[in-house]
Amino acid sequence: MARVALNYIKRQSPVHELTGTTKLVFFLAWSIVSMVTFDTRVLVCMLAVGAVIFKVSKITIRDISVVLGLAAIFLLLNNLFIYLFTPEYGVEVYESRDVLFTIVGRYTVTAQQLFYHLNITLKVICVVPIALLFIACTDPSEFASSLARIGVSYRAGYAVSLALRYIPDVQREYRNISQAQQARGIDLSGKDKLLTRLKNSVAILLPLIMSSINRIEVVSNAMELRGFGKEKKRTWYMQRKLNRNDWLAIALAAAIVAVGMTVTFWDGSRFYNPFL
């Protein structure tokens, strides 16, 4: 059942000691570069830097094995479907064609297609360590203050921390309702037809939504009574000052953006094309 695959893991490490703001900025910069670039050289370098940061963070592979498994399945399926739909897409992208061998019919294997798959896989893989570290090394209570620090309205930031706060509660409630309904003979396991299963899910969702709406009333009344939203700004219990390491990390992020973009667009295209 709905198990959160990853959450905050408390350890002593330089990455944990960075403020949430630094990690948020770093993560955003990193994912922007990895989204824009299709340059293999940049992606490989980012992967290497990501691996070093991962090592420093003292999070072990075992901590994140479930997530890595999911990512691997996702990548495998995604690549498989790209190939099934367009086996010669790489030829189009890299504007040249070197057939290695043919499997059957239109399913040829070209060097360009393999290179395209390598790049699209790298693009996802190089975000994974940083995204995981961001989740695993950032205290959820600090997260809202980090959002406020980079200019997001504190109301939206507070909504995020409410979401993080209430995920376990909603999860517990979902499990309770679902078990109660199963005891009354409602089946979701997949033996029924899809439409029946959808209707059955309403038996769980309706009580869940009603209790959530109640909870919204209670929590928003409590917040209103404490004067939430009265002032333009607010202070945060978990906010810390940026120190030397934070500025170093932010400088590293800026360097990655600058170098990554320059190398990528040096020849005027997002792609690094070794075939021409």
Added chain:
Amino acid sequence: MKKLSVKSVVAIGIGAALFFVLGKVAIPSPVPNTNISLQYAVEAVFATLFGPIAGVLIGFIGHTLIDATSYGPWWSWIIASAFVGLVIGLATMKLNVEEGIDSKKLIHFNVAQIVAHLLAWGLVAPVLDILIYKEPIEKLFAQGLMASVSNIITTGVVGTLLLLGYAKTVVKKGSLEKED
């Protein structure tokens, strides 16, 4: 932008938590990265009850949390999720479900959700996927079609039933009658 009311802030937070939890119990479908996902039914209902801003943020926060705890954020689909909430929220702004519900309102809700899903998965997500990941159009089209159809069915069946159930529990205006 209008300031968010306290109630919307809380609705976004708890709505995103619901979106996250339901997203983790999704029923898989044959095309990768697309699931039969109950969270869109809940997003649609919350967007109808609490408006477009709540819809956008529930989709955005909820989907980002799902992706970030599984394989890193896939931004194009996160933005599409937020877009679904925006369109449904905007289209149902004058629906006033709190004052009772009839078949006309249900049709209105369903037209809104069909348009929202078609635009989000058939247009927004594929276009962003081409921009960001440069994936082949044929594959994106198949994915988008599959996602639209499954989300429209899920939201249509589950969302409609949820709205009906919700409306039954709300005490309507003027429901008390004076006894002679």
